[in-house]
Amino acid sequence: MILTVTLNPALDLTYTVDALVPHTTHRVRSVAERAGGKGLNVARVLHAAGEPVLATGLLGGPTGAAVQTLAAAAGLPTAFVPIAAETRRTVSIVDGTDATGLWEPGPLVSADEWAGFVDRYADLLTVARVVTLSGSLPAGLPGDAYATLIRLARDRGVPAVLDTSGEPLRHGVAAGPDLIKPNADELAALLGPRPGVAAIRGLLETGCRAVVVSRGHRGLLAVTGAGSWQAAPPAAVTGNPTGAGDACVAALARGLRDRTPWPELLADAVALSAAAVAAPVAGAVDAEHYRAIRPHISVTPNDEGAPRDVQSHR
Amino acid sequence: MILTVTLNPALDLTYTVDALVPHTTHRVRSVAERAGGKGLNVARVLHAAGEPVLATGLLGGPTGAAVQTLAAAAGLPTAFVPIAAETRRTVSIVDGTDATGLWEPGPLVSADEWAGFVDRYADLLTVARVVTLSGSLPAGLPGDAYATLIRLARDRGVPAVLDTSGEPLRHGVAAGPDLIKPNADELAALLGPRPGVAAIRGLLETGCRAVVVSRGHRGLLAVTGAGSWQAAPPAAVTGNPTGAGDACVAALARGLRDRTPWPELLADAVALSAAAVAAPVAGAVDAEHYRAIRPHISVTPNDEGAPRDVQSHR
Numbered sequence: 001m002i003l004t005v006t007l008n009p010a011l012d013l014t015y016t017v018d019a020l021v022p023h024t025t026h027r028v029r030s031v032a033e034r035a036g037g038k039g040l041n042v043a044r045v046l047h048a049a050g051e052p053v054l055a056t057g058l059l060g061g062p063t064g065a066a067v068q069t070l071a072a073a074a075g076l077p078t079a080f081v082p083i084a085a086e087t088r089r090t091v092s093i094v095d096g097t098d099a100t101g102l103w104e105p106g107p108l109v110s111a112d113e114w115a116g117f118v119d120r121y122a123d124l125l126t127v128a129r130v131v132t133l134s135g136s137l138p139a140g141l142p143g144d145a146y147a148t149l150i151r152l153a154r155d156r157g158v159p160a161v162l163d164t165s166g167e168p169l170r171h172g173v174a175a176g177p178d179l180i181k182p183n184a185d186e187l188a189a190l191l192g193p194r195p196g197v198a199a200i201r202g203l204l205e206t207g208c209r210a211v212v213v214s215r216g217h218r219g220l221l222a223v224t225g226a227g228s229w230q231a232a233p234p235a236a237v238t239g240n241p242t243g244a245g246d247a248c249v250a251a252l253a254r255g256l257r258d259r260t261p262w263p264e265l266l267a268d269a270v271a272l273s274a275a276a277v278a279a280p281v282a283g284a285v286d287a288e289h290y291r292a293i294r295p296h297i298s299v300t301p302n303d304e305g306a307p308r309d310v311q312s313h314r
Numbered sequence: 315m316i317l318t319v320t321l322n323p324a325l326d327l328t329y330t331v332d333a334l335v336p337h338t339t340h341r342v343r344s345v346a347e348r349a350g351g352k353g354l355n356v357a358r359v360l361h362a363a364g365e366p367v368l369a370t371g372l373l374g375g376p377t378g379a380a381v382q383t384l385a386a387a388a389g390l391p392t393a394f395v396p397i398a399a400e401t402r403r404t405v406s407i408v409d410g411t412d413a414t415g416l417w418e419p420g421p422l423v424s425a426d427e428w429a430g431f432v433d434r435y436a437d438l439l440t441v442a443r444v445v446t447l448s449g450s451l452p453a454g455l456p457g458d459a460y461a462t463l464i465r466l467a468r469d470r471g472v473p474a475v476l477d478t479s480g481e482p483l484r485h486g487v488a489a490g491p492d493l494i495k496p497n498a499d500e501l502a503a504l505l506g507p508r509p510g511v512a513a514i515r516g517l518l519e520t521g522c523r524a525v526v527v528s529r530g531h532r533g534l535l536a537v538t539g540a541g542s543w544q545a546a547p548p549a550a551v552t553g554n555p556t557g558a559g560d561a562c563v564a565a566l567a568r569g570l571r572d573r574t575p576w577p578e579l580l581a582d583a584v585a586l587s588a589a590a591v592a593a594p595v596a597g598a599v600d601a602e603h604y605r606a607i608r609p610h611i612s613v614t615p616n617d618e619g620a621p622r623d624v625q626s627h628r
Contacts (some may be wrong), residue, residue: 100338100340102331150367
């Protein structure tokens with residue numbers, strides 16, 4: 001089973017309106033509700049691919065109960081830990097032009113609740129073959145919360161994939177995850193602007209075992225102890241890029257579990273990301289697109305001598 | 315006890331953002347949750363004034379449960395009837411300039427659920443001294459839903475106050491409510507543009523016993539079998555006009571219960587409306603403002619011969 005951790009999930013509401021005009025009133029044409037949060041997207045992609053998965057994290061209040069209900073309705077096995085404060089909502093207002101996002105601040109988690117989660121997580125690790133740690137931390141959690149979870153996974157021999165940003169990423173890297181998956185912006189925040197492969201390789205020396213940088217339609221750059229590769233789709237896919245990174249994490253987690261060789265694993269991750277862009281909703285993948293594109297992903301060893309620009313052009 | 319009916323309540327979310335910019339993402343600074351819907355505002359105003367009140371209507375799903383929880387937290391006695399479909403949300407995004415509204419479409423109510431509500435309502439009428447019927451109808455209800463509720467109230471000798479618009483108002487008027495409280499736009503939709511007192515008086519002949527037209531800062535125009543009056547505050551109040559009409563309905567319901575003479579009742583309704591504008595949140599009134607302004611409301615008999623323009627200049 002792959003364990004997905006979502007510490008700051010959300011009730012994700014998508015409102016369709018004719019056109020968003022500030023300071024007027026809008027009739028919402030349709031409302032779509034999803035169990036949101038990056039880790040839940042990872043779980044949904046794995047579940048859709050037929051992989052055994054268990055989604056854990058923190059949920060509270062009526063909004064948390066709604067997330068639980070939606071996850072159950074989607075068939076996702078879950079083991080969330082209750083908190084007193086209310087889980088946040090994220091509202092996306094979609095009109096004919098583009099989406100407008102509203103992100104609630106999220107709950108405040110107490111030290112006791114965090115300790116309770118860590119205990120539960122340690123129990124779940126005993127039956128996990130890989131763990132993914134995705135997204136932001138809610139208020140009240142220490143900046144090294146993911147570092148704590150990574151160390152527990154290491155102690156139990158469970159590979160950990162970390163997909164976060166800022167301080168939680170910085171602390172997490174130092175705890176030695178098996179894989180981090182920053183995008184170009186997150187990597188730049190960690191290493192400074194336009195880091196080359198040599199700078200990325202420096203992260204491996206701090207304990208992190210592999211860095212897979214997602215670069216939008218340019219695909220992935222992987223820097224690992226076993227070598228470095230670039231993997232790219234044959235052409236840019238048009239669609240909804242939200243959730244593409246989560247589909248990538250799903251593929252990477254599956255590959256770590258199966259000890260898939262890096263070139264094959266990266267090709268799979270690029271194909272599943274592209275299939276997520278082709279699907280209209282975050283956390284879904286277009287299975288037909290995945291099968292069609294999978295044989296056409298190019299994976300090339302990276303010239304390790306020359307520093308390269310990993311900035312996304314997306 | 316005053317019974318307030320809210321057939322299409324809402325979980326009312328107010329998001330504070332720095333500035334709403336379409337097609338960008340916003341961190342919400344603060345989230346305020348309220349049990350929303352015009353009838354719930356009426357109930358809240360009455361409850362704050364120390365009047366015995368009972369809020370009924372239809373609630374469904376997790377969002378309905380959240381409305382129930384918030385109403386209970388506000389100390390409101392409630393007797394809502396459950397429905398299968400989910401209660402709507404209304405989202406107000408407040409930035410430095412003004413509010414932007416997003417109104418979910420609301421639930422679909424089945425014929426059985428409506429019949430169940432009518433039974434429950436008939437039971438509650440036996441202990442009600444006045445009933446208020448406020449707001450829009452959810453999908454699935456017949457256009458004459460309020461007419462049905464008004465006839466049941468008449469049969470039991472319970473005065474009914476109707477505050478709605480469009481087809482439900484048209485049907486409701488024909489059922490003979492004791493009072494309707496249209497605003498200028500709602501009245502124009504019923505009678506044509508800029509109706510005079512003579513046209514309003516025509517409504518009394520169709521069975522309605524009194525018409526109180528709310529005209530924003532110009533106050534109220536009342537046309538009743540006992541005479542016609544205009545009631546106005548001494549000066550325009552600045553603040554949040556949302557909920558002022560509901561505070562007016564609360565005062566009118568209380569006055570009908572107590573058989574308060576019309577001039578006094580209208581002065582009270584104008585003062586309570588102004589106190590609602592002065593309070594920042596819909597469904598709340600500024601009690602100090604109410605006491606200060608109450609003695610200064612002017613009530614003048616209306617010259618019944620001359621048709622008057624009742625269009626609000628707000």
